[in-house]
Amino acid sequence: MWRHVVRTLTKMVVTLFVIVTLVFFATRMSGNSIDYIIGESVTQEDRELLTRYYGLDASIWTQYLKFLGSFLDGQFGLSFLERRPVSDIVAERVWPSLQLLLSGIGLTLLVSIPFGIAAAIYRKSWIGSAIMTFAFAGYALPNFVLAILMVLVFAFTLNWLPLVGNGTPWHFIMPTIALSGALIAALTRFTRNAMLDVLSQDYMRTARAKGLPERTVILKHGFRNASITILSVLGLQVAGLAAAGSVVIESIFSWPGIGDLLVSSAIQRDYPVLQFAVLAVALAVVVINAVVDIAYAYADPRIRLGGA
Amino acid sequence: MSDTALPVRHGAANKPGHGALANLRGIWREANWIQRLALLIAAILLIIAIFAPLVAPHEPTAQSLIFRLRPPIGFDRFRDGYLLGTDELGRDVLARCLYGLQLTLALATMGACIGLVLGGGLGLVSGILGGLVDDVIMGAVDAQIAIPFTLIALLMLAVFGSSLEVMVLVLGVYGWEQYARIVRGEVRKLMQMPFIEAARAAGASGGRIAFRHILPNIVSPLVVQFTLNISNIVLLESTLSFLGIGVQPPTATLGSMVGIGRDYMPTAPWIVIAPAIMILLVTFAVQILGDWLRDRVDVRLRNR
Amino acid sequence: TELTIGAANVSTYLDPGRDHSNVGSQFYYNTFDTLVEKDHDTTETKWLPGLATEWKLIEPTVMELKLRQGVRFHNGEDMTADDVVFSLNRMYQATFTPYKVRARDRLENFKAAEKVDDYTIRIRVAREEPLWETLLNLQQVMIIPEEYTKGLTGDPKVAEDDDYEAFSLKPVGTGPYKVTEFVPGERVVWERFDGFWGEKAPLDKATVKRMPETASRITALKTGEADLITNVAPDQLSLIESDPTLKAVSAPTALFHVMIMNVNHPKLKDPRIRQALSLAVDRDTLNDALWLGKAIVPSTHTLKEFGALYMPQLKTFEYNPEKAKQLLMEAGYDGFEVTFDTDPVYYTNGLLAAQAITEMWAAVGVKGKVQVSDKWSGNSPDLMVRNWSNPMYFADPFGSFGVMWAPHGPSESEGRFNTDEAYAKTWERFRFSKNVEARKAAYAELMDRIKADPPVLPLYRPFESWAMNKNVNWSPKPGNIPYVLDFRAGSISFATN
């Protein structure tokens, strides 16, 4: 068991290391951040002065070593723009993002699993078609359009829901829906497919032949099995959710999250922040996937005991 | 089962033209109403995309600054000749939608093709060779999964500049890891199949196994992924535009119209609504068709 | 009373010395004071006592200032000559690189500040300075506490770079509001500073929150989550006006959106080409279409705020497509593509203007192409044309055209503008003549040079709009630099109902 844990951890560390290294070199290729730090109307002479001040005149290898060194003090360097430790900046953003992510996952599971199961069971009736039509439509709309539409309807016109930031539970409603809309759609479809697979399995027939009520058959025998496959996708999807979708949502709802930080630091070439933000997101994704793996192994006894 | 052959359309392979037509008719008959709808939408969109220059009433970039932000027909201040209204520079929203659709579909298709070749190739190599190559490629997949793609797009556009060519590349890279995972998974599953062993037993070389036996068998899952990828690319493209790094003005794509036009949602919603509906139609149709394809593929497998 | 402001952007640091960005300008005036204060209610130049109560030249190059007594910093310390000397010399004799850079273009002439006694200081310049008050009113020389700053990190006796870095996260000044919370890029919270030397601040608390999306900002105003929002684009104004509970105020911004042309680009070397590119732009139409006609299209690089140096009579730039066509023909324009670089979002309507301009070029036969990038291309040899802004850093042509187009200034050093000895001579007269008329004459000569071999076309002076709840009475003051969120006494009030 320990060996497995150690191997997983090593793999995680290697993956993360590769990611930060790649990001480091990619960012250096994408332009001298000095232009972004100081903006316009500065003489060449001053530009060089500042380049030196921010340590951007050193060779790329020196910078890389320094960057690696910055891991050691736990601060991960200073932001070019904000002039404070990167760790502070990122730490500030992680919790709001995580809150939004968790509520998004929660909503997704809450909605898509019952709907997916229903769509599988009532595959041939209008219920199934209706659910699937919604699932497709939900996925077909860019999430920022959904978000802005909600803003216009529920905040701008009706004034029902607050818009800015993450102050109260009410603030979560729109961003959560906007963020998880596509995932709900995707997972509903996935749950349906997984359930359809499971429903045709022999053990479902066995369960029915025992005289079990349909509810037990579907939930205990069916869903338990489907959940294994659902879990494995969820892990992958969450990664996308954690970063890609949230950038847009965070910007529209002025949510002080990490997605927004990622993009703004990339646009402003605030490399230290960018690198650590990427690392943080990657870490989250890798950890979530590891957790999903373990949950997966836990849910599926064939894996849990398979190696014993 | 008795020892008689199953019914089969004779001559289907000899007369491809006729077969394709018959195929189409068969497909139509087999589809339910929603799939038919998707087929219809797809066909119409394709046709108007291809013939955009003929259909469009104006040049997509022709401005008339004095008539900017005019609403579509049926509203106050509607201006003749601009059916869907004008945008913030007085360009015809309809013309931009049509040209935008054309470019969006072209970008999405090219992007999906690149992703297919890139990801599919790597997945194939990974699945067939295994070992260290597999570890490296799958490591790259893991890394890719862990980095938000918007970021990669940002960096690529920053490094290579934001031209249409680079955009195609960016959209092409998007989703490679999904192709790679799928192909690798399928390949590994196929490698266990007796017919692969049968080919090896017949003396087939690695290349022959890869191209003649494995490749044709991963076409179906790839096609499904391809359709999903297309709709994801359309969505990604609009998200990039939202972030200001999408296809650059004055060129119109559906995504950039929505992304850039969003500031006008409260005041001139038609600028966004028209292309948003187009996006919705494209992704909706593509996904329904993709899903349907998947079902058909599955039936094949289940029939055995 | 409390106020919540939804801003499109919030600074990532707060240090008036190193900053001159539009984003930063919003914040400093509430927190910091200058030695010499300006009457912001008028575009006329009227100097008022600030932290200095009186000032006079004791030699042609030395000014002596009497400091106000009883001024307290937000951290409770008294302001003395030491603080002032420290604040000034951090710029005049900068050791901290970002200060050096900021001081170079506008404070080059200032050599040192010295303490005479606890409430008297002297400032020494290299050459006789015609703009004394103007340059003492700069944001860059706002007064900060010496001991506090030096003590932030490292040796409390020495001003290290890190002290300044730390200061920019925990700014302390003498202004009517103290910064009680600052989350870089996200939020600034001000609370009234009861120890303020001047008139008591009208707000108990003001919170500026970042709300990057236009639609979100306007919605927040509607839902009451913000009382005042910044950066309302002209196209959105109708939205505010249609709501009876809201109102918008607009003010011409003390800056020009300009179009710059690289005089050293091989294809643009011929001034006739650049003249043509400039003549082809119908700025009035741009104004009507993009700015509801409310922006100001200048005939030359001049602003009303320059006071005596406001020279609208100069005709440096005009719209004349026929002439443009003719010049192009003479110059033998062969249809090459002229690229127009623009940032996607930085300038209000910048992207739209870029597209419109290329269409106007097309009308005279120039093939234009918009290149959108968030990257500053002003220093690239490949640059052909791009948009830019020439802000008024202070109310003098030197604070606007002067900073950007000086010999060895940013434009020349970036290689897209050339000056020669003659230009430099004229420049000297413009910068240092004590006689206003002489300065005006020199400026007119500079404008002639610009007209003959144009590196720039000022498009218009945009206007900026703020929207607020009906019961908030606030508007930007005409005498201030652009974007300042001024909540000092007399600047904001509330309708009582």
Added chain:
Amino acid sequence: MSDLLSVKNLHVAFGSNEAVSDLSFDVPARRTLALVGESGSGKSATALSILRLIEREGGTITGGSIMLNDGDGTVDITALDEQGLQRLRGNRISMVFQEPMTSLNPVLTIGDQMSEVFIRHRNMTKREAYDASRQALDSVRIPEAARRVEQYPHELSGGLRQRVMIAMALACRPKLLIADEPSTALDVTTQAEILDLLRDLQAEIGMAVLFITHDMGVVAEIADRVVVLRHGRKVEDANVETLFAAPKAAYSRQLMAATPKLGSGSPAAPPPRGNILEVSGMTTRFKMRGRMFSGHGATVDAVKNVSLVLGKGETLGLVGESGCGKSTLARSVLRLIEPASGTIALDGNDVTNLGREGLRGLRRHAQMVFQDPYASLNPRLAVHELVTEPARIHNLVSSCDQRELAAELVRSVGLEEDVIDRFAHQFSGGQRQRLCIARAMSVKPKLIVADEPVSALDVSIARQVTDLMLELQQREQVSFLFISHDIAVVERVSQRIAVMYAGEIVETGPAQSILNDPRHPYTRQLLASVPRPDPARRRRLGHANPAAPSAPVPRAGTVLFEAAPGHFVREDAA
């Protein structure tokens, strides 16, 4: 005697496709009725109709009645509502399915799955239900029942799983047990155990059994009465003795004839013309790879020190239970897996150490046919490409002659020429296996290794395929290494037989010598387990205990000695 179950004029349809037509039969109490017929004849459809599970599979009962008349009164199952059905299922009627591997839920413990029945029908608490489950496992003679309830299905062997299924079905002492091919997926030895068990339990509980199978041998073992189905119609309904003695319907006779019977003789040995294949001392080793634990060094020898020879034009049958290493041996012979040691000679040439090019040569002369005819044909290739592929690889045919060759090949395996443009899924199982054989024949090989080539086929079709192989051997003088777990099939095609057990060959010799005079205890057990299609000669075995090794554990290093001419037995066969 009153009939427990009477099915009257039953019609079952899948959509417009009638799977069962006008079927009537009765199951008397305490008796066993066997439902026989080939694949697709509607056996399962009938069974599922009785439990009304057929609707779940997409079928409908379109006519007829199913009356259940146990002590608790008469009900018409076709008219029951869902509630009533749930009370019936698992309680008064229960069912055991064919596939023990997939019929248990993989994520629930055995105890969970069994106790459900008690909780549902006997209103027990969870604890009581677990205790009852343990007893039920005991009653089907599963050793260590207490431990089993905690285990998951994948931790049990196929035989044990089927016992669990049976225990579960019998939990509530049903009046009727429906067993749908309960032993088909199992090894002969395990099958024998399960059949014995069922018979004993039937006597114990006093229930009626509806037994579904396609294996006439099993019918003879277990049934009192037999109903023969074909294309969903009843063709014969008779007492078992009557049926076997004098089958009335033509189809019944055909079915009997196709059923391989042990002791019906082997083909004559060909004239000795030297050996095509000589294997000596071959061992094949697998690295064990756990999923969670990367155990290194752990290996398992799937084939241990095996030597065998195969004469030209001869068929060597290789038998042994599942997992004994038959397939591994077959693959190693063709060097599809690299053996760890030993030598292989093909037609006198040592091929043990051939390189890539040399292997191509080997495969030019030695081909393989696999068990699953569907999976071993690439579904994306047309027949003319499929069957000629080996020939193409070895450049024996140009691309223009390809179609001609294909036509010739399919004709030689008894198919119409015009099939060459079709794809694999457009053929039935037997036809697909013919294609596989045609493919192997395309290079005119000297040796064909056939790994369970007919195990997936119905008896009558298997018969056709083995007949085809015999015919080809006659015509082309090709040698077969024929692998099967069905010793009766092996007898029909092989001149010589090798018996494999736990990776080793324990006995080898002329077919008749082995069958009539088995020396090794494992061979004897194997032969004893084979069901005889003759109700008069029912086996009367004792209760086999699945935990006890069914044969002595072989000692390492033992060698074969010649017990009779050409008949070698391993030494430990004392």
